[in-house]
Amino acid sequence: MAQTVMRTHDHVFASRPPSIAADILLYGTKDVAFAPYGEHWRQERKLCAMHLLSTKKVQSFRHAREEEVSFVIEKIRKAQEYSSGPINMSELLHSFANDVICRVVSGKFYRKEGRNDMFRELIEKSSALISGFHFEDFFPVLYWLDFISGFASKAKKIAKKWDDVLEEVIKEHCNSNRLKDSMQESDFVDVLLSLQNDLHIEFGLTKEHIKAILQDMFAAGTDTSYITLEWAMTELMRHKESMRKLQAEVRRIAGEKEIVKEEDLIEMSYLKAVIKEILRLHPAVPLLLPRESMKDCQIKDYQIPKRTRVIINAWAINRHPKFWCATEEFHPERFMGSSVEYKGNDFQFIPFGAGKRICLGMSFAISTMELILANLIYHFDWELPYGVMKEEIDMTEAPGITVRKKEKIYLVPKLYVHV
Template identity: 50%
Template structure:
């Protein structure tokens, strides 16, 4: 966040905020609040967030402690990078920390926050989440999609081979995004899976969603100026919501017509058809509208594609940068494969080093480095500090996973740290929560991990990987993009040498 921007914002909002402060001022000295870094008048600590807030906030935590109460404009925000306090928030007192703060951008993009990820904690969220788990994300459904998953991995292998033969190198960022998009669209909406034009637009829409949700929106921190669209963010959100709506409306209408014309169409339904069948089902004990369907579908596409794609891209980058790890992983995978040209789901349980590599990638590069914000629904106490009601809660998962008190040489890529370790990402080890924890843990965790493990095992089994000509592994750019999710800033180009097996 530039100094010019801060100055401009300060000049713009100062009369309004000063008026508010003159009307409503609290004496925080009487409260035992967590420490706060020095702040500026009116904007508080906003200027200290930087373009990559997870990194800036860890630097602040190193100086002021792992539990800080920042003032972001008019919004008190508790930033946590302590496993113990995270456990208290996500486990001991989870129910009062389980809701989401209101957001103008989210409301615009997601039909008034009618999705699962950003919906307030309550009856609708519980029932919508249960619906998605039952019909798409359960262990039973993940197993049901095994054939589709393996077919898409096989298509990716063929695509890599053909592209490598043609160009001499492969744009792995594009290849991996295509794989993640194919598998998610295939199980969520077969119609969208078959429509290449609409499917290719999904990447653009998902990237824009990530940028908008992760951007600084003045209305969220200065409610008095919520009517001002200073940076065209409201306009961009409305434009992106309309583009999503154009795609989803066609998909939903086509599905609705097909279901109406073919009442016997009960087997092998995709997720859109399941949702439509529940739209007017009297046994569903909550209002379920087209807006709900669209918001839930946006969640499934965005979270499902992004998690798999981002983790696979960082995995390939880290493996190329660390040839000893690559060799050890290839030895394990090829040893277990025993000459098979295609590794299948049943082979993965034998590959402990593969799972350790993926855990280490997600430790260093959690897809959402600052977990989705929470809001405290009643006043509480954490580690002796008073936390007022309506305080926004930010958990720095990136900082937790690099805490030197929890991890030896935390900034180094060492998959061996997870071998023979009980630490996992399932929400019980609070120094490692790439999928979150507690009630709001990501329901698509198993779905994503099956996609990632199967894809990565086959990538290292069938190909030898190296940097393009005249580039060394030290030249590989590992910078991140700003936004809700943590992607590689520059695309990943690699040379893939095909290995005949058998």
């Protein structure tokens, strides 16, 4: 059924249902993720695919990713020197994902300014608003209840904060000598500003479009990567044999390097299998983003009327016993030698969606997750806090448009000495 919606009738179900929260936060949904289907959305998506998230552009941020990974490893080493106690891995991974996306989207030195923390706060509040229940989305005539509940006022305050911080970022990037003076790498804002006056762009790329696109990048780039990494470390701690197998592969291929580099990842087949298994068991966006039909459509024996909201349950599909053995078990070996991929062609495995609305940031996310996970496994042996058994790890999920662990995970790092 998912294949029918996202491939056979993809042209019918390529739009998004209206969302009052997205409308307020994203300048009338001038972004890519929540914008309704149309020529404007097609042009904006094409721009992002070609200039922001192409394979070439993702590779150009390789140095930035490796530098941020080195920072995390050094941070863990210093924490270990001062204390032998557990560290909050959830917080660490969240900070890492946010720092990487802040760097490639808006600049290099924002960690010191505290702006990264501001972005994290805005992302969390925006996500809560978008994933919440709002009367106007389902009962348009009751729109006034959203004002009585205080939702509209809260959303407008968050939107104003987003606008203020993004306006500041854009002003900083408008300095034509910024890159020359600081030797700073070109980031997403630089690219979007350079395209704003490009005569080859077939639609008006306004400042509001740029801000809406940047919000998409910040939110999707932070939450999904951090959540996947958090579940990865959790599952590896619950399955020590998989942890040992992964460590053996990473340490064999990386040898005695100071840091695992991106070129090393090519050979790490078990690492890739671990990431796939996490995406299967714990897709960051389990119901994907909702679609809406643009005209009447026949699917099997059902007549689907125009403007029907469609939910794709990727979580259930990824665990369907027709396609997977031992569906509830963490078993990366199932992907070893398998041709099944997450790129939208194998509909039993769709953590990033499929069709016209497939996630554009898939390549960027995978590159980031593989690099940090390989280095965490390479540099440290990990243990649970004293007295905690693997059976006691809380696997409860927190509800939302993205699904993270309800309880944070704390681990004890032991520096691995390469001999």
